[in-house]
Amino acid sequence: MMNIAKPNNSFNTTLPDLIEYPTSGILSKVLFKDNNSQYSLFCLAAGTEIDEHTSTRNAVITVVEGTGNLNLEGKDIALTPGVFVFMSANAPHALQAKENLAFVLTLSEHLPKKKISQQTIDIVKSTAPVIKQHGQKITTRMYEIMFNTHPEVKAQFDMSAQTNGTQPAKLATAVYSYATHIDDLEALKAMVDKIAHRHVATHVLPEQYPIVGECLLQAIQDVLGDAASEEVMKAWTQAYQALADIFINREQQIYQTEKAS
Ligand code: HEM
Incomplete structure (x- = not known):
């Protein structure tokens, strides 16, 4: 892959001049990339197929030349010059080039990247000692709430690890x-990776994160009592959301790698 332009600089180009087909497979050139979006020119040799997959970002295909077929969420869409397709994040899609096919693929974040505020960081860090002191009590309470309110998730858990306390620990x-380490996420990488692999092995899904979040926040409130001020709860709500996003993205990558192999 090569980069054609640098972020923050306006530029223009003529797409047909950049088109180059490999003898087989795909050749892609990144036209432009920043923190939120990536514009690439994809050139697929006739006959190339991309198996069904998903993207964590919204994607747009704008066909420049050639023909092909896009299967988007089970529906076939003919790709011909000028066709524009918007694919929302996580929509399964597969693609096939009938002739040499060139298109611009635009990927964009479907959620604004939320930066955790310094105030949230400070509050969360200040609660670390009480979280340490009451950690096991909080997580035991959180599983109690979750298994009561969402018994369907029980099947994913090894219940003996609940009873003997190892999972809450x-x-x-x-x-x-x-x-x-909320302000030094690099330090958490190995931990996130290990947990994310365990989550994928137990089929944890993005839509389950709000459930755990709600139960964990309720448990923090139950255990900390008056110490769980409105300010503290607000900070932890934001912090949990940020952590959930990290897991969801990492797990999506693992699910995709598993699917591709
Ligand atoms: C930010 C939120 C979460 C954190 C911090 C977290 C943390 C953890 C940790 C530390 C483990 C143990 C990993 C190991 O054995 O090495 C684990 C396992 C697991 N988590 Fe999560 N988790 C989160 C969200 C979720 C969600 C949303 C679900 C969905 C229900 C979930 C379900 C599971 C399951 C099923 C296991 C395996 C438990 C077992 O083996 O019995 N987790 N998680």
Whole structure:
């Protein structure tokens, strides 16, 4: 892959001049990339197929030349010059080039990247000692709430690890590590990776994160009582959302790699 332009500089080009077909497969050139979006020119040799996959970002295909077929969420769309297709994040799609096919693929974040505020960081860090002290109590309470309100998730868990306390202990360690390293996420990479692999092995899905979030926040409130001020709860709500996004993205990558192999 090569980069054609630098971010923050306006530029223009003539797409047909950039088109180059490989003898087989795909040749792609990144036209432009920044933190939120990436514009690439894809040149597919006739006959190339891309198996069904998903993207964590919104994607737009704008066909420049050639013909092909896009299967988007089970529906076939003929690709011919001028066709514009918007694919929302996580929509399964597969593609096939009938002739040499060139299109611009635009990827964009479907959610604004939320930066955790310094105030949230400070508040969350200040709660680390109480989280450490009451961690196991909080996570035991969180599983109690979750299994009561969402019994369907029980099937994903090894219930003996609940009874003997090992799973609540692991979660407590993870929450405490996050509280202490919320401003140094690099330090959490190995931990996130290990947990994300376990989540994929137990089929955890993005839509389950709000459930855990709600139960965890309720548990923090139950255990900390008056110490769980409105300010503290607001900060933890924001912090949990940011952590959930990190897991969801990492797990999406693992699910995709597993699918491709
Ligand atoms: C930010 C939120 C979350 C954190 C910090 C977290 C943390 C953890 C940790 C530390 C483990 C243990 C990993 C290991 O054994 O090495 C784990 C496992 C697991 N988590 Fe999560 N988790 C989160 C969200 C979720 C969600 C949304 C679900 C969905 C229901 C979930 C379901 C599971 C399951 C099923 C396991 C395996 C448990 C077992 O083996 O019995 N987690 N998680």
